[in-house]
Amino acid sequence: MARPLRAAAALAALALTPALTACLGPRPSGAWDAPAVTARAAMTDHTDALMQRLQAGPSLTRGVYDACRQGQHNWKIDDPFDWLCRRQITDVTRADGADTAAVIAATVERVRAAGCAPEAREVDMVTRYWANYGLRGSTDSGRPYGIDDLPSFRAACADGITLESSFNSAAGVPRALFPYTADEQIEAVPAEASGLPEGTYVIFEAAAVYHRVPAR
Numbered sequence: 001m002a003r004p005l006r007a008a009a010a011l012a013a014l015a016l017t018p019a020l021t022a023c024l025g026p027r028p029s030g031a032w033d034a035p036a037v038t039a040r041a042a043m044t045d046h047t048d049a050l051m052q053r054l055q056a057g058p059s060l061t062r063g064v065y066d067a068c069r070q071g072q073h074n075w076k077i078d079d080p081f082d083w084l085c086r087r088q089i090t091d092v093t094r095a096d097g098a099d100t101a102a103v104i105a106a107t108v109e110r111v112r113a114a115g116c117a118p119e120a121r122e123v124d125m126v127t128r129y130w131a132n133y134g135l136r137g138s139t140d141s142g143r144p145y146g147i148d149d150l151p152s153f154r155a156a157c158a159d160g161i162t163l164e165s166s167f168n169s170a171a172g173v174p175r176a177l178f179p180y181t182a183d184e185q186i187e188a189v190p191a192e193a194s195g196l197p198e199g200t201y202v203i204f205e206a207a208a209v210y211h212r213v214p215a216r
Contacts, residue, residue, distance in 0.1 A: 040085065043159070054091070107202050126167075
């Protein structure tokens with residue numbers, strides 16, 4: 001008699017499923033629901049406009065990564081969201097002049113002129129590290145120190161965008177890296193930085209979450 005009872009219980013559970021679904025409402029979708037599409041278009045305009053304000057000319061190469069991630073809800077991880085969509089743009093630009101201190105100062109001013117607020121402590125760190133180590137080419141312990149060793153600095157911009165600015169030689173310019181996983185990838189274009197001529201380069205990376213479905 002156990003099997004018929006189990007079968008009856010299973011059928012009862014299946015019968016309840018539509019009612020439970022109706023009670024909870026439809027499960028939030030990810031990358032292609034209407035709010036995400038609208039927000040993505042707006043954020044694309046915002047990030048493109050910011051990059052235009054930062055450039056004295058066109059970027060040498062651009063990387064783009066736009067993707068949505070589904071939140072995890074299990075015994076080990078309980079994300080505060082069901083879906084999270086993020087856009088990231090990386091532009092590689094060539095700086096004018098060979099004086100790194102002047103390039104740093106000009107970049108900070110350019111970021112401010114673009115309407116962003118640089119993190120003062122991070123700007124101070126970049127400036128001090130170049131003055132203390134970069135000019136003489138080594139750290140206090142004697143380790144070689146160059147422009148590729150400088151830390152980056154962040155800035156808060158309008159529309160929820162965080163801008164990160166970093167400094168590199170031609171050999172030190174990294175390709176755009178996207179260190180987060182995604183369940184729905186919208187756009188993925190790595191910045192191709194090979195074959196750049198010698199010089200000083202400033203890399204601007206703008207990123208923002210444009211769509212979020214809170215966990216329920």
